Amino acid sequence: MLIVGAGPVGLTAALALAQADIPVRVVDAGPDVDKRMRASTFHPPTLDMLETLGLASDLVSQGLPVSRFQLRQHESGDHVVFDLSDISDATSHPYRLQVEQHRYCALAVESLSRSGIDVEFNTRVESVIQSADEVTAILQNGEIHALWLIGADGATSLIRRRLLGPIPPGRLAIAAGWNCVCAAAMDVTLHRNKRIEIHDVACAMHAGTVINPAIVTSQVQGGFLYGLCAALWGDIEIQNGQVLAGNFDSQPVLRMNQAPAVRVQLVPGDEPPGGVGELPTSVAAPALANAIAAAGGERLRELPVQRAGYQLKT
Numbered sequence: 511m512l513i514v515g516a517g518p519v520g521l522t523a524a525l526a527l528a529q530a531d532i533p534v535r536v537v538d539a540g541p542d543v544d545k546r547m548r549a550s551t552f553h554p555p556t557l558d559m560l561e562t563l564g565l566a567s568d569l570v571s572q573g574l575p576v577s578r579f580q581l582r583q584h585e586s587g588d589h590v591v592f593d594l595s596d597i598s599d600a601t602s603h604p605y606r607l608q609v610e611q612h613r614y615c616a617l618a619v620e621s622l623s624r625s626g627i628d629v630e631f632n633t634r635v636e637s638v639i640q641s642a643d644e645v646t647a648i649l650q651n652g653e654i655h656a657l658w659l660i661g662a663d664g665a666t667s668l669i670r671r672r673l674l675g676p677i678p679p680g681r682l683a684i685a686a687g688w689n690c691v692c693a694a695a696m697d698v699t700l701h702r703n704k705r706i707e708i709h710d711v712a713c714a715m716h717a718g719t720v721i722n723p724a725i726v727t728s729q730v731q732g733g734f735l736y737g738l739c740a741a742l743w744g745d746i747e748i749q750n751g752q753v754l755a756g757n758f759d760s761q762p763v764l765r766m767n768q769a770p771a772v773r774v775q776l777v778p779g780d781e782p783p784g785g786v787g788e789l790p791t792s793v794a795a796p797a798l799a800n801a802i803a804a805a806g807g808e809r810l811r812e813l814p815v816q817r818a819g820y821q822l823k824t
Contacts, residue, residue, distance in 0.1 A: 511535070512647060512656035514669055516543065516629050518611060520662030521618035525563045528625045535654065536622070537633040537647075539663075543619060548611040554594065557603035565617050566603065573609025635663075638672040681804050683796035688785030691716045691777075694734065694793040696770075696801035705823035706802065706815075708770040713790060715774065718781035730790045731772040737794025738770075739763050742822065744814050768822055 511527055513520045516538035527534040552560075552569070560566040582589040598604040619629050637648040638659065645659040661669025681695045697710040715730050743762040747754045755761070799810045802820065810818055 511658050511660065512537070512645065512654055513660045513662055514538075514635050514647065515660075515662035515664060515667075516540070516615065516619070516631065517662060517664060518549075518614060518618075520660065521615055521622070521629075522560075522563070523660055523662065524622055524627065524629075525565075525618055528622065528627055529563065534627060535630070535656070536627065537630045537635065537649075537654070539632070539634040541632055543612050543615045545610075545612040550608055550610055552607040552609065552614070554597065554601040554603045554605070557607060558601055560614075561602060563621070565614070565621060568617050569609060569614055570603075570607060572613050573607045575603075575605040575607055577605040579606065635668060638669055681797070681800045683793040683800060685789045685792040687789060689718055689781060690784035690786055690789055692730070692786075692789035692793055694790070694797040696797045698798075698801040698805050700802065700805045700807050701823050704807070704819045704821065706820055707823040708801075711770050711772045711797070713772055713774050713793070714777055715786060715790070716777035716779055717784045717786045718779045719783050720776055720778075721783060723776055726776060726786050727774045729786050730774045733787055733790030734772050734794050735764055735769055737791035738798060740791075740814065741795035741798045742814055742820075743816055745816065768824075 511532055511534045513524050513534060513536045516536055520536060520538075524534050524536045552573070557566050557570070560569060577595050578591060578593050580589045580591050594604045594606065596604075622629060634650055635647045636650060639646040639648065643657075645656050647654040647656070647659065659669065661667050663669055682693055683695070684691065684693045686692075692713065692715050694711065694713045696708060696712075699707045699709065701707060711734065713730050713734055715726065717726060720726050739762065742764075795813055798815065799813075802815065803809045807820070808818065812818075
């Protein structure tokens, strides 16, 4: 297994693979662990997972455990307090840990070294070639051949660009759950008076073992269009504590002449079948909002988009 990128994702994957006695090699273009400010919060499930890798206690000793935190509405002064000690029966770490990301990475590099795996810094992957049998990473001075490659080289990932092609900046929406991963992107044009013309919708769905590709494709298409209706018009008004809408008859639905074609790519996998109904619905709204921003509109922070004056072009 070859892992490109010695950040938290790549190093954690390497530790888990090494623990399972799977040969692994980690390369990174940088000279050492990146000490620039990144994430600084580790949540209880993450700490529980790191405990299985033997790193939780060392990391906790370098950070600040926080068992209580607040969400505060500054305008009104209202606030709510979360006390994570309430979940102490469900986790060995009932607190959030505030500690710099680079401290975890340094601990992970040391742990890998003790297992005989030295992270290869100053090793830049220039290109990637994938065949039916292996992946070849082209370096500045040589090649690495592996059965599998994990691209953990950050937001500007060369690996993803080489294997998946260019992704328009800020357009991809991703959701995961029910043993599935779904990604979607849209292409729109903004006309006068904030009228939206949708040209293209692309969805990729990894759903493990697919029994009937036609049914899964239809479900992805239908789920995305259902979510798109909500993103465009799904407004629920509440007055004096009461919902004004009586039923679905007050919620607009895309008509056939309004519905865009949704191209679906099913990503093969041999995992057990997942649930494909929910995720396409979930990615529709962020995909639409991303497309509006990419086309020159504002970055929307609330739904439906009609609240900001956007409507489908007729």
